[in-house]
Amino acid sequence: MEAIAQFFVEWGYVGLFLSAFIAGSILPFSSEAVMVILAGMGLDPVGCLIAASLGNTLGGMTCYWIGSLGRTEWITRIGITPRQLARARKFLAGRGALMGFFAFLPTIGEALAIVLGLMRSNVWLTGISMLAGKALRYVVILLSFEGAAALF
DSSP states (O other), X not given: OXXXXXXXXXXXXXXXXXXXXXXXXXXXXOHHHHHHHHHHTTOOHHHHHHHHXXXXXXXXXXXXXXXXXXXXXXXXXXXXXXXXXXXXXXXXXXXXXXXXXXXXXXXXXXXXXXHHHHTTOXXXXXXXXXXXXXXXXXXXXXXXXXXXXXXX
């Protein structure tokens, strides 16, 4: 895992975008670590925020696309359990596309995006709300890192 993270770090903003894309999809990865390393190396935090937010949102939208295919048996094959899908459906009941904001949540975030695709929620509203949630998460991470770095 360390070698993979090092690869992304060497690519700078593009590497951060790619790591965030992977982390936003159904594949497990920590783009946060790549972002913190790059910010610590002196890359512009705003550039890191933009690269990570866009990559993670596009990765999340791949989950939306998988859901829009409408094949529950495919979804369970990629690692989303029926229990996660049921929890996501219950969470989304009557709320719709704006709930894409919560796609940044660990464990259930991918399931939320997939269920939004299954529900055929408005793709633009879903994408914008997903971008807002993921960007906010990265802002909190960057501010936490900056605050912790100032202590030393």
